[in-house]
Structures are given as structure tokens and as C-alpha cells.
Amino acid sequence: MQTYSHGMKQKIAIMAALVHNPKIWILDEPLTGLDPNSIYQVKECMKQHAAEGNIVFFSSHIIDVVEKMCNRIAVIKKGKILAVRNVADVEKESSLEAYYMNLVGDNGDED
Known part of the structure; x- marks a missing residue:
């Protein structure tokens, strides 16, 4: 993992946090370092999770x-x-x- 880009490390961290499909997502700056396609995918996942009645709590500047x-x-x-x-x-x-x-x-x- 040392050779992975910041964006790749960010994607891996997000996937690891969400693999068990928790009802509440707490994400710290989840879009930082991601490429435009990944940003779109993460935002869509966040929207879908919230639309299913779950909670998405995230920080962002x-x-x-x-x-x-x-x-x-x-x-x-x-x-x-x-x-x-x-x-x-x-x-x-x-x-x-x-x-x-x-x-x-x-x-x-x-x-």
C-alpha cells in the first residue's frame, strides 16, 4: 500500500469502512484525493444509502x-x-x- 496514490488509499479506506453495510456512515473528508469518476461514485453511494433510510454523516470543507x-x-x-x-x-x-x-x-x- 505504500506505493498507492492518496486517492487509491482513500478508496480502499472507504470500501473497508463500508464492507459490512453499516446503517450509519461516518466519513471524514471522503472525497479528498479522489478522481472525478470516484467522486461521482462515492457521492452516488452516499445518496443511495441515505435514500434507503440510513444515516450518512461526513465532514467536508x-x-x-x-x-x-x-x-x-x-x-x-x-x-x-x-x-x-x-x-x-x-x-x-x-x-x-x-x-x-x-x-x-x-x-x-x-x-
């Missing part, structure tokens, strides 16, 4: 993906939950990106 994939979000900064909202409710007020920036600020400190 890619707000566009979060906006398209999620119906509920939690904004976390430095390990503290700042907000938990329905995406539809946020979008009635502003874009998800603007909401996020309003909560965390724009100092570039995302951790």
Missing part, C-alpha cells in the same frame, strides 16, 4: 458539495459546534457559503 448533498448541516470550528441547521432554512436567508463565513469569519482559520 467543500461547501458546494455540502449544499448539494446534505439536508442538515453542523458548522464546527476548533472542535466546537457553532450551529446545526436544515440547509433549506439557511438558504431561505442566504447562501450556505455566506452563512458559513458569517459564523466562522474570514480570517482563514478553518480548524
